Amino acid sequence: IIDAQSVKNSETAEEKGYDAGKNVSGIKRHIAVDTQGLPHAIHLTKANISDREGALEAFKSASSFLSNVVNVLADGGYTCKNVSSKVKEILGSDV
Template identity: 50%
Template sequence: TRQVLRKAFKKTVASYRFAQGRSARTSFVIVDAQSVKTTDLTKNSGYDGGKKISGIKRHMAVDINGLPQAILVTQANVSDRSGFSLASQNLELVQHVMVDGGYTGNDFVDQVKLILNAKTTVAKRNELHTFTVLPQRWIIERSWSWLDKCRRLWKNCERALNSSLQWLYWPS
């Protein structure tokens, strides 16, 4: 079921990109992770110490339109960098990856270069900690908000990570 759903999802995203006059595959992705609380029925939950959430973590890479190119669901204790390295196996022909401060480190840049042969840009806030809009980073935040409009995704009620992943494909 997972492979059928993933193929249908990729085909839908490719046709939407093609209708906009773009190539079916993207060369630029924006990457982020979202920690989500789970119910007590969930078997595979972890604890995200940075956000103090017990649950799962959704890893997603989107194109410039906010369309998901790669989605992965892990336990919340999996780091953003490790989650992206697993999710990046579903990406092809990507030349440029934009990430936030949670993905910093030379080892991550080297890993992206090794897996995807892509350039990595880290979009950081300024040191004064004042609010500044980073337009390309807002694309993935907008994608998260689109997904959050689906009531079923506000909180993870699924027992298996695979089921959580499939529920992410439907509203996308």
């Protein structure tokens, strides 16, 4: 299961972006968990990075730990043939 959360960070932070969809200036956490809620891939980005891009980076950085994943569950923010094919390429899994 993959999802992202946009959160505010301090005004003096060097790295931050603006998530117009959630009206948040800050960072975004991209987290993949198993069916028990245990995290297996975490990637932090500026808030202006799309959920799709962040998820792919999270999967790339943790691919060695995700070799047994068969299916990835995601909400509508991740629906795109390009994302599906990239996840298949990185993990060998279906979205």
